[in-house]
Amino acid sequence: MESLKLEKVIKQFGDKTAVNELSLEVGVGEIYGLLGANGAGKTTTMRMVLGLIYPDGGSIRYNGKPHSDELRQIVGYLPEERGLYPKVKVSEQLSYLAQLRGMSRKDADKSIRYWLERFEVPEYYEKRIEELSKGNQQKIGFIAAVVHKPQILILDEAFSGLDPVNVELLKATVKELRDQGTSILFSTHRMEHVEELCRNITIMHRSNPIVQGSLKEIKSRYPREQVALGTTSEVTGLENIPCVTKVTIQEQGGYLINISDVSAAQQILQIAMQQSVVEKFELKEPTLNQIFIKEVGESHE
Amino acid sequence: MNKLGTVIGFTFRNKVRTKAFLITTIVLAIIMSIAINIPYFIQLFTGEDLKSGSTKIGLVYAEQANVAEQLDSYWKAQNNDEFTFVKYDTSDAASLKKDIEAGTIDGYLQFSDDQKTLFPSVVYSSDEDDGLNAVAQAELSGALQAVKMQVIVQDSLTPEQIAELKTPVQFNAQNINADASAPKANEKDESNRMMEFGVVYLLIILFFFTSMTTGNMIAAEVTTEKSSRIMEILITSVSPLTQMFGKIIGMFLVGLTQIAVFVLVILGNLFMPQNKEVLADFNIDLSQVSIDVLVYGFTFYVLGYFLYAVLFAAVGSIVSRTEDLGQAIMPITMLSLAAFYVGSFSMGAPNTMLMKVASFIPFLSPTTMIVRIGIGEIAVWEIWVSILILVISILFFGWLSAKIYRTGVLMYGKRPTIKELRKAMKAYKI
Numbered sequence: 242m243e244s245l246k247l248e249k250v251i252k253q254f255g256d257k258t259a260v261n262e263l264s265l266e267v268g269v270g271e272i273y274g275l276l277g278a279n280g281a282g283k284t285t286t287m288r289m290v291l292g293l294i295y296p297d298g299g300s301i302r303y304n305g306k307p308h309s310d311e312l313r314q315i316v317g318y319l320p321e322e323r324g325l326y327p328k329v330k331v332s333e334q335l336s337y338l339a340q341l342r343g344m345s346r347k348d349a350d351k352s353i354r355y356w357l358e359r360f361e362v363p364e365y366y367e368k369r370i371e372e373l374s375k376g377n378q379q380k381i382g383f384i385a386a387v388v389h390k391p392q393i394l395i396l397d398e399a400f401s402g403l404d405p406v407n408v409e410l411l412k413a414t415v416k417e418l419r420d421q422g423t424s425i426l427f428s429t430h431r432m433e434h435v436e437e438l439c440r441n442i443t444i445m446h447r448s449n450p451i452v453q454g455s456l457k458e459i460k461s462r463y464p465r466e467q468v469a470l471g472t473t474s475e476v477t478g479l480e481n482i483p484c485v486t487k488v489t490i491q492e493q494g495g496y497l498i499n500i501s502d503v504s505a506a507q508q509i510l511q512i513a514m515q516q517s518v519v520e521k522f523e524l525k526e527p528t529l530n531q532i533f534i535k536e537v538g539e540s541h542e
Numbered sequence: 543m544n545k546l547g548t549v550i551g552f553t554f555r556n557k558v559r560t561k562a563f564l565i566t567t568i569v570l571a572i573i574m575s576i577a578i579n580i581p582y583f584i585q586l587f588t589g590e591d592l593k594s595g596s597t598k599i600g601l602v603y604a605e606q607a608n609v610a611e612q613l614d615s616y617w618k619a620q621n622n623d624e625f626t627f628v629k630y631d632t633s634d635a636a637s638l639k640k641d642i643e644a645g646t647i648d649g650y651l652q653f654s655d656d657q658k659t660l661f662p663s664v665v666y667s668s669d670e671d672d673g674l675n676a677v678a679q680a681e682l683s684g685a686l687q688a689v690k691m692q693v694i695v696q697d698s699l700t701p702e703q704i705a706e707l708k709t710p711v712q713f714n715a716q717n718i719n720a721d722a723s724a725p726k727a728n729e730k731d732e733s734n735r736m737m738e739f740g741v742v743y744l745l746i747i748l749f750f751f752t753s754m755t756t757g758n759m760i761a762a763e764v765t766t767e768k769s770s771r772i773m774e775i776l777i778t779s780v781s782p783l784t785q786m787f788g789k790i791i792g793m794f795l796v797g798l799t800q801i802a803v804f805v806l807v808i809l810g811n812l813f814m815p816q817n818k819e820v821l822a823d824f825n826i827d828l829s830q831v832s833i834d835v836l837v838y839g840f841t842f843y844v845l846g847y848f849l850y851a852v853l854f855a856a857v858g859s860i861v862s863r864t865e866d867l868g869q870a871i872m873p874i875t876m877l878s879l880a881a882f883y884v885g886s887f888s889m890g891a892p893n894t895m896l897m898k899v900a901s902f903i904p905f906l907s908p909t910t911m912i913v914r915i916g917i918g919e920i921a922v923w924e925i926w927v928s929i930l931i932l933v934i935s936i937l938f939f940g941w942l943s944a945k946i947y948r949t950g951v952l953m954y955g956k957r958p959t960i961k962e963l964r965k966a967m968k969a970y971k972i
Contacts, residue, residue, distance in 0.1 A: 255965060288952075291778045292778070293774075293777060293778065293952060294952070310781065313778065313779055313780065316778065318774070318775060318778045320771060320774040320775065322771045322774075324767075324770040324771030324772035324773070324774070324775070325770070325772055326556075326767075326770065326772060327770060328556075328560075329556055333552075333556075337548065337552045338775060338776075338779060340545075340548045341545055341548055341549070341776070341779035341780045342779050343545075385775060386775075
């Protein structure tokens with residue numbers, strides 16, 4: 242059964258529709274990607290899932306049940322603009338937040354120590370938030386979201402503002418939580434994270450879900466339009482092949498060729514083989530980035 | 543319930559441990575201790591002579607031997623050792639000055655030899671700038687007054703008549719409106735009345751200051767949580783109502799702790815041996831404080847606090863930045879100022895129509911009711927009606943504030959107007 246299921250959820254602010262008939266399902270142990278440009282309705286969707294605001298239409302079910310106060314204990318939330326008490330000790334505010342989520346003081350303390358250890362910052366236990374760097378505050382914010390072992394975790398831009406080392410650390414943690422059976426609703430602008438983590442995604446644009454489904458299936462829907470070619474010497478005449486729209490010579494050698502039809506790929510390979518030795522030939526599948534820009538960018542115009 | 547306790551505990555612990563709180567409490571406690579001990583300190587500095595023995599005043603007999611003789615005998619009859627007279631027959635300033643310098647006398651009293659007036663004028667000469675200390679001066683002029691009367695009436699009146707003349711007129715106020723339900727309003731003697739006046743004034747000031755300071759703290763705290771965005775996590779963890787009331791109760795306990803510290807400091811100081819006498823001098827007896835006034839005072843204090851606190855929380859929730867807070871809480875500040883001034887200015891006339899009406903208006907009743915209970919006349923049912931009105935308004939404003947709070951904490955940007963707030967409430971379905 243799905244831990245989280247949204248069915249035709251509608252939210253209106255005055256005469257403006259913020260979310261229009263959004264349906265999605267997050268299974269147990271799944272990371273679901275929610276993508277969209279700024280103002281597309283992601284935060285509103287998350288707030289509805291959290292029960293902060295109520296949808297005008299449709300339903301949101303958690304383990305098959307509607308929203309209730311008990312839910313607060315099984316939901317974890319990392320808001321986009323994360324905040325913590327600047328002047329309160331890390332251990333104290335984490336313990337406070339964990340207790341609000343229904344943990345006992347003792348369990349909370351154990352969990353806090355575990356997580357600080359996990360993020361290799363056990364010395365922050367006694368520190369105040371204002372003493373930490375921004376990236377480290379972020380880690381504490383993440384701990385605040387997961388300290389009570391939530392079943393449903395909502396991460397709004399979880400990795401923004403972190404250095405690559407910490408991104409990897411957090412990514413590994415998110416995967417670990419997923420493998421432990423946590424259902425994660427994940428929003429981001431960074432497509433490479435989505436490609437790495439998510440099974441299913443929804444791209445929202447101006448309140449509407451425009452692309453939905455499993456990542457694999459979505460990608461197969463879009464034609465392969467790029468060929469990467471690596472040769473030992475120069476190849477000429479690629480532009481003259483029908484259906485080739487653009488040839489880019491890459492900095493580190495090799496060509497990136499845009500095509501409007503897959504059949505052109507074979508001709509490119511033939512020409513290249515005639516003129517030079519082919520070291521690399523790849524018919525690239527579209528990246529999520531391209532799909533996103535295509536969908537969101539096009540309808541912008 | 544459990545979560546409410548967690549919120550209360552967190553709020554309380556964090557506030558009490560801040561440096562600002564500790565420092566203000568300690569500084570105020572020190573100021574109070576000093577203020578209470580001022581009379582004692584003054585005595586210490588000016589009363590040094592008293593300790594080395596009573597003041598010796600030279601009494602010059604030369605000009606008005608009769609008056610001087612009467613003064614001396616009158617003073618001896620008083621059996622007062624504030625000062626003693628030393629007889630001088632000479633009015634030679636040089637020799638008197640010598641004695642002052644030698645320390646035999648502290649100063650001398652000299653009468654003018656003007657025969658035209660019935661009683662001569664008196665001059666006290668000494669080497670100190672401030673002359674006699676205030677107590678001795680009062681005693682001396684009292685004695686001179688008595689002597690003056692004796693000199694003028696001579697033997698035309700009997701000693702009994704003279705004694706009667708000296709006693710002040712007995713003026714007693716009596717209340718003929720013997721209301722059975724408010725017996726304590728009657729038969730209050732003077733010191734008791736003074737005491738109640740003091741207690742009422744103290745209660746009003748206490749109410750005003752603590753509700754203002756803690757109210758401001760609540761609003762500031764809510765705004766800080768909102769601007770630091772921790773609010774988003776908080777409202778997903780605990781219901782806004784629990785959170786709001788947890789904060790209000792937590793702050794209330796902070797205020798109460800501070801008051802308790804101050805009360806302990808005041809009592810501790812008052813019961814120090816040197817201050818016991820001062821208390822007795824002012825005819826203050828702490829056991830005279832009417833328990834009724836304290837119990838009602840506490841009830842109205844608590845209820846009034848909650849009424850203001852929910853409003854402060856609501857205002858705090860609609861402001862996004864701490865800079866805007868001062869402006870936003872202005873109306874509440876005005877309201878509490880009104881309550882304070884109506885209450886304190888009416889202490890001289892607690893039974894006016896203004897007070898009667900005000901004591902049933904929720905925001906004004908915490909102060910005005912205390913004045914009426916403590917100083918004025920009031921029926922018990924009036925007190926209970928006022929309490930009931932207060933409780934109902936707390937429920938109403940609590941409900942309204944919870945709604946505003948719920949909406950306000952999610953609204954960022956500029957301070958919303960009432961219309962925008964209502965629209966948002968509708969949109970959020972709160």
